[in-house]
Amino acid sequence: MFIRFVIAGRDKGSGRRQGLFQAAAALRESGRMSAADLERLDELQRWFDEHLARPERFSLSPRAHRKAQAISWFRDSASDQIGRMRDYQALLESYEIAVEMLREKRPGYVVYEDEHQIVAYPFADTLC
Numbered sequence: 001m002f003i004r005f006v007i008a009g010r011d012k013g014s015g016r017r018q019g020l021f022q023a024a025a026a027l028r029e030s031g032r033m034s035a036a037d038l039e040r041l042d043e044l045q046r047w048f049d050e051h052l053a054r055p056e057r058f059s060l061s062p063r064a065h066r067k068a069q070a071i072s073w074f075r076d077s078a079s080d081q082i083g084r085m086r087d088y089q090a091l092l093e094s095y096e097i098a099v100e101m102l103r104e105k106r107p108g109y110v111v112y113e114d115e116h117q118i119v120a121y122p123f124a125d126t127l128c
Contacts, residue, residue: 002073002118004102004128005085007092014069016128020088020099021048027095037091044087052081055112055119070121071128073107078116102127 006017009026018026024041027033033041055072074082089099104127108120122128 001076002104002107003076003078003082004071004073004104004107005089006100006102006128007097014071016069016071016122019072020085020092023092023097023099024088027092027097032095037094040087040091044084044091047084048081051084052116053114055114055117070108070111070119072117072119073104074117075115076103081116104128 005020007020007023009018009023010016011018011022024045028038028041074085076082089101092099106123106126107118107128108122108126110118110120112119120126
């Protein structure tokens with residue numbers, strides 16, 4: 001089983017619902033966050049920078065400069081990462097940004113994977 005946290009807003013590149021990292025970046029840029037919440041957001045981001053690899057690929061094609069339409073999913077065994085995403089969720093929801101957690105058995109064509117996550121180009125019937 002794979003897990004993804006999303007908001008209602010759509011990513012311009014993929015057309016899929018935005019994940020929480022994108023949502024948090026937009027909230028930061030809005031100027032609405034308190035200093036304490038900005039500090040918490042920075043702390044969460046530092047944790048992910050240290051505990052989650054940045055995927056090398058987001059497109060079906062291995063060639064450079066291809067349109068990035070694949071999306072990231074956590075493995076259900078990535079309990080530490082999922083727990084920290086719930087912290088992201090709580091922070092976003094405190095600013096009235098609704099978050100939904102999706103569960104999917106077949107997220108799509110896998111273009112990247114590691115022990116905590118996969119990046120997959122969604123099948124037509126994939127929730128995302």
